[in-house]
Amino acid sequence: MVSDKLSTHVPFSSTYRGLDAIKSKMCSESCGAFVGPMDPRDFLKAFVPPPSAQEGGEQRKMPEVSFKKMSEAKNEFDMYPIYIKICERLDKDHIMRYYDTHSKTDPRTVPLGSPDRDGLSPDVMTYHKDRLPEADARTDFCLAERADEFKFKNLVDPFDDKPNKSAYPFESCTKDGKETRGQITAYAAAMLELQFRTFVFSVLIMGEFARLIRWDRSGAIVTRAFNYQEDPEPLAQFLWRYSFLSRAQRGFDESVKVIETTDDTPDQDKAKEELKEYIGSNAGRNPEIFLLRMIPLDVSPQALNKTLPHRASSPSDASSDGYAPPSDGNSSPSDRAPSPSDGPPSPSVGPSSPSIGPSSPSVRPSSPSVEPLSPSGGPSLPTDEPTVPPATSYYAHKERPDDGWDYYVLAPRMSDRSPFGRATRSLYVYDRFDGQVRHLKDTNRIISPSHTVEHEIIDDLNEKDVKHISTVHAAWDVAPRGECSDSVTPTFCDDERIDPLFAPPDVRHHRARRVYRAYRLITHELGTPLWKFKNWSQVVQAIIDILEALNGAEQAGWRHRDVSVGNIMICDGHGLLIDWDACQKSAYMNCKDRTRVPDLTGTWQFISVRRLRDVSGRHDAVDDLESAFWVLLWLALNFAVHSLTPDALRNRLKAIFDDCELEDGHYRGGDGKDLLFRSELDEQLPVTFSPPGLQKILVFLHGLFRIKPPSKPDIGRFSETRAKRVLATYEQNLLDYEEDLA
CATH class of the missing domain: 1.10.510.10 (Transferase(Phosphotransferase) domain 1)
Incomplete structure (x- = not known):
C-alpha cells in the first residue's frame, strides 16, 4: 500500500503550483535523463522495425510523401493540418487517427485537489482506431498513442547537437530550450501516468527540423535534429512504420488488457460496484477498468500454478516463504480508503483559509549506485549491474480464473511528477478469485543487487514480528511473454551510436544509467x-x-x-x-x-x-x-x-x-x-x-x-596526532548524544 505522490529528486511544495511551474520543475528534475543525439536511421533500426510482408508474401511499400508544404506555413497553427494530411496518406489502412488538439486541454491531466488550472494540450495527438476519444474531448491522454509537439522556429530546440559546456552537454541551456524540454517532458509524463505503458514515442517538429524521441522510466533517447523537408525519409518512415507496430512495440503493457465485448467477464458489473466505493467523490468521469494478470502471457495458468510458491493460508501450514497469515480482508467502512489518487485534500484553518497541502513528493536517489564498503571493512558490495534476475513471485491462492486474468484494476489518475524514476501509482484491484477489493502498488523498482525487492522486505519484517506493517497478497515483476519490463535507455548510455561527449562529464550525474523494472505489489490491508x-x-x-x-x-x-x-x-x-x-x-x-x-x-x-x-x-x-x-x-x-x-x-x-x-x-x-x-x-x-x-x-x-x-569532523587537514584527538572527542560526543537519547 502506498500513497499517490510525486516521485522526484527535487523538493516539492506544501502549496500548489501552476502549470508553467510544473513544466519548469519537469525540466529541472529530468536533467541527465536524456541520451543523444542519435542518428534517426539508427533510431528507426533500434526501435521502429519495418512492417512484415503481406499475406501473399509481398513486401509493403511506404507511400511517397513530401513535407515541402510545411515550409509554406505562415505560423505554427498552419503546420498542423499539413502534418495530419501527410500522416493520413502514410496510413493507407487507416489504423490510426490524427487530431489537431492544440486548442482543447485534457482536464484529466490536472491532479485531483489542485486549484483551477489548464490541463495539457499537445498540438497533434495520434489514436488507434479501436481507442478513439469522444468527439468533444479529442485531447485525451488516457487513450492517446502519441503527443507530437510543434514549434514554428528551431530556436526553441531543447537539445544541442554540439555539446555545450554545462553539466549536461546535450541539454540546451537557453530559456526557450528549457521551456520546450519541460513541455514535452510533461506530455510524456502524463501519458505514462494515465496509461499502462512501459514507454512512449513522440515527435518534435521545430521549423524545418525534427527529432524523434523514445521515453521510458530511466530517460529518453533523442535523435539529432534532422531537416525533414530536405530529407523526409526518417520522419516518413517513422510515421508509416508506427501504424504497423504491435501494442508491445508501441509501449503498451501486455499484462493489462482493455475489456472487450468478446471477453468472458460475467463478474464485471459486480467488480464495478465494489470498486465504486474507492473511486472518490472528485473523480469526474468514471474511470475505466481493465483486466490485469500476474503471469506471463505465454504461460498457461495451469502450468504456472505448478511452479509458483504459494503463500500459506494459516500459521499451521505456513511454508518456508515466511509470510504472515493473510488477514480476512474485512475492514469497517470508516477504515476503507478513498482512492489515494485523490491526494491530500486542501487543508483549511478557519472558514477563510486558503488551500494548502502537499502532494507528498518522494525524493529518490536518481544517480547510478556505486556501493560502499561493508561496515566490517571486508570486500565491497556488488555495484549496480542490470543483470538482476526476476524476483520470485508470490501469490495468495492456488487457483485462478480459467482465462488467467486475475484482477480488474481501476485506471490510474494524474499527479505532477516526472516520467522518470519509480513513478509509483496507488491503485485498487478487484480480486476475481475471492471477490474482494485490494490495494495495488504499481511501481518501477531499481535493478541493483543492493536493493531488496519490497515484498521480500515485508516478508522479513513480518517473520520478525514487526508491528504495524502490511501483509502481502501477491507480488511480481511484470513480465509479459516471460521477459521483464526493464527500461531500455540505460543500454544506450555507452552505445557506440551515441557520442560520449554528450554525456554528463560526471558519470554519477547521468540519471539515464539507472535501470528500472516494472513491479507490482498487492497487499491485504485497505487503510485510510x-x-x-x-x-x-x-x-x-x-x-x-x-x-x-x-x-x-x-x-x-x-x-x-x-x-x-x-x-x-x-x-x-x-x-x-x-x-x-x-x-x-x-x-x-x-x-x-x-x-x-x-x-x-x-x-x-x-x-x-x-x-x-x-x-x-x-x-x-x-x-x-x-x-x-x-x-x-x-x-x-x-x-x-x-x-x-x-x-x-x-x-x-x-x-x-x-x-x-x-x-x-x-x-x-x-x-x-x-x-x-x-x-x-x-x-x-x-x-x-x-x-x-x-x-x-x-x-x-x-x-x-x-x-x-555531533557532526563528524573533517580530519584531512590535521596531523596524525591531532586527527586522533579530534576523532576521540567526536566519539565521546557521539556516546554522550546516544546517552541523551536513551
Missing part, C-alpha cells in the same frame, strides 16, 4: 490516509504505532528512510507504515563512498534537519524518528485549531517544510526546521494548538529531537 483522520486521538495513536514500527524494523535490521504523511495509513484504528521500497539494511548504511552522487532519499517536507543540510551525510535511525515529528507538526498546522491567520499559516508552512536552495547541482534546505530546534517550540512558533494534549505531545517530541548528533 492519515490526513483523513476522525479525531486527534486517532492521529496520536497512529504516530505511536509508526514509532513502534520503526523501532521494530531497526531491531530487525531494516531502516525505512521515507517516513511521511503519505506513507502512514490508519487501519482498524492503528497506524500502518507503508512504502518500504526505499528501505535498506541498517548495517550497510552510512558507509563512506566518495563516488556516489550526493542525493536524498525521503519526502522533502519530512526529512530530518541534518539530512536536509548535508545531503551526503549520515542517515541514522533517529532521522526516521524525527520525520514522525514533522508529520505530526504538519498535520497540526494544517488541521488543528490554532490562532494563525491564513497568510501566516502559508508562510510558516513554506519556511518550515519547503525551504530549499540549489547548491552545486543539488538541493539543500532545513534552515526553517533548524531555527525551530534552536529554542523552545513556542519561541519560534508562538502558537497554541487545540486540543491541549496535541500541544503537549508536540512540545515533548520537539524537546526530544532538539538533541543533535
Whole structure:
C-alpha cells in the first residue's frame, strides 16, 4: 500500500503550483535523463522495425510523401493540418487517427485537489482506431498513442547537437530550450501516468527540423535534429512504420488488457460496484477498468500454478516463504480508503483559509549506485549491474480464473511528477478469485543487487514480528511473454551510436544509467490516509504505532528512510507504515563512498534537519524518528485549531517544510526546521494548538529531537596526532548524544 505522490529528486511544495511551474520543475528534475543525439536511421533500426510482408508474401511499400508544404506555413497553427494530411496518406489502412488538439486541454491531466488550472494540450495527438476519444474531448491522454509537439522556429530546440559546456552537454541551456524540454517532458509524463505503458514515442517538429524521441522510466533517447523537408525519409518512415507496430512495440503493457465485448467477464458489473466505493467523490468521469494478470502471457495458468510458491493460508501450514497469515480482508467502512489518487485534500484553518497541502513528493536517489564498503571493512558490495534476475513471485491462492486474468484494476489518475524514476501509482484491484477489493502498488523498482525487492522486505519484517506493517497478497515483476519490463535507455548510455561527449562529464550525474523494472505489489490491508483522520486521538495513536514500527524494523535490521504523511495509513484504528521500497539494511548504511552522487532519499517536507543540510551525510535511525515529528507538526498546522491567520499559516508552512536552495547541482534546505530546534517550540512558533494534549505531545517530541548528533569532523587537514584527538572527542560526543537519547 502506498500513497499517490510525486516521485522526484527535487523538493516539492506544501502549496500548489501552476502549470508553467510544473513544466519548469519537469525540466529541472529530468536533467541527465536524456541520451543523444542519435542518428534517426539508427533510431528507426533500434526501435521502429519495418512492417512484415503481406499475406501473399509481398513486401509493403511506404507511400511517397513530401513535407515541402510545411515550409509554406505562415505560423505554427498552419503546420498542423499539413502534418495530419501527410500522416493520413502514410496510413493507407487507416489504423490510426490524427487530431489537431492544440486548442482543447485534457482536464484529466490536472491532479485531483489542485486549484483551477489548464490541463495539457499537445498540438497533434495520434489514436488507434479501436481507442478513439469522444468527439468533444479529442485531447485525451488516457487513450492517446502519441503527443507530437510543434514549434514554428528551431530556436526553441531543447537539445544541442554540439555539446555545450554545462553539466549536461546535450541539454540546451537557453530559456526557450528549457521551456520546450519541460513541455514535452510533461506530455510524456502524463501519458505514462494515465496509461499502462512501459514507454512512449513522440515527435518534435521545430521549423524545418525534427527529432524523434523514445521515453521510458530511466530517460529518453533523442535523435539529432534532422531537416525533414530536405530529407523526409526518417520522419516518413517513422510515421508509416508506427501504424504497423504491435501494442508491445508501441509501449503498451501486455499484462493489462482493455475489456472487450468478446471477453468472458460475467463478474464485471459486480467488480464495478465494489470498486465504486474507492473511486472518490472528485473523480469526474468514471474511470475505466481493465483486466490485469500476474503471469506471463505465454504461460498457461495451469502450468504456472505448478511452479509458483504459494503463500500459506494459516500459521499451521505456513511454508518456508515466511509470510504472515493473510488477514480476512474485512475492514469497517470508516477504515476503507478513498482512492489515494485523490491526494491530500486542501487543508483549511478557519472558514477563510486558503488551500494548502502537499502532494507528498518522494525524493529518490536518481544517480547510478556505486556501493560502499561493508561496515566490517571486508570486500565491497556488488555495484549496480542490470543483470538482476526476476524476483520470485508470490501469490495468495492456488487457483485462478480459467482465462488467467486475475484482477480488474481501476485506471490510474494524474499527479505532477516526472516520467522518470519509480513513478509509483496507488491503485485498487478487484480480486476475481475471492471477490474482494485490494490495494495495488504499481511501481518501477531499481535493478541493483543492493536493493531488496519490497515484498521480500515485508516478508522479513513480518517473520520478525514487526508491528504495524502490511501483509502481502501477491507480488511480481511484470513480465509479459516471460521477459521483464526493464527500461531500455540505460543500454544506450555507452552505445557506440551515441557520442560520449554528450554525456554528463560526471558519470554519477547521468540519471539515464539507472535501470528500472516494472513491479507490482498487492497487499491485504485497505487503510485510510492519515490526513483523513476522525479525531486527534486517532492521529496520536497512529504516530505511536509508526514509532513502534520503526523501532521494530531497526531491531530487525531494516531502516525505512521515507517516513511521511503519505506513507502512514490508519487501519482498524492503528497506524500502518507503508512504502518500504526505499528501505535498506541498517548495517550497510552510512558507509563512506566518495563516488556516489550526493542525493536524498525521503519526502522533502519530512526529512530530518541534518539530512536536509548535508545531503551526503549520515542517515541514522533517529532521522526516521524525527520525520514522525514533522508529520505530526504538519498535520497540526494544517488541521488543528490554532490562532494563525491564513497568510501566516502559508508562510510558516513554506519556511518550515519547503525551504530549499540549489547548491552545486543539488538541493539543500532545513534552515526553517533548524531555527525551530534552536529554542523552545513556542519561541519560534508562538502558537497554541487545540486540543491541549496535541500541544503537549508536540512540545515533548520537539524537546526530544532538539538533541543533535555531533557532526563528524573533517580530519584531512590535521596531523596524525591531532586527527586522533579530534576523532576521540567526536566519539565521546557521539556516546554522550546516544546517552541523551536513551
